[in-house]
Amino acid sequence: xxxxxxxxxxxxxxxxxxxxxxxxxxxxxxxxxxxxxxxxxxxxxxxxxxxxxxxxxxxxxxxxxxxxxxxxxxxxxxxxxxxxxxxxxxxxxxxxxxxxxxxxxxxxxxxxxxx
Numbered sequence: 001x002x003x004x005x006x007x008x009x010x011x012x013x014x015x016x017x018x019x020x021x022x023x024x025x026x027x028x029x030x031x032x033x034x035x036x037x038x039x040x041x042x043x044x045x046x047x048x049x050x051x052x053x054x055x056x057x058x059x060x061x062x063x064x065x066x067x068x069x070x071x072x073x074x075x076x077x078x079x080x081x082x083x084x085x086x087x088x089x090x091x092x093x094x095x096x097x098x099x100x101x102x103x104x105x106x107x108x109x110x111x112x113x114x115x
Contacts, residue, residue, distance in 0.1 A: 048096070
């Protein structure tokens, strides 16, 4: 059972944290225009894609030989394009959660500038 512990308090703590809104973020969103929010969401998603691309590139550096990449001179270029597309797709579909934190930070900074 995910989130459960022997005492049963872990699942309750996760549930109450998830249902509680981030009041600071809510207040900041009210100060930032929807166009700026959309731009910042895209920038946060791009940042996550760059991070994931770096991670995926490191994961595939040691792959040699047969398979979808083969072992030709163009393999490196092909692999870099493939990992870039994987990264963008991964980030667009929710990623690993980095973009949410980056978006929150960008919104708070933008709201502070507006104040």
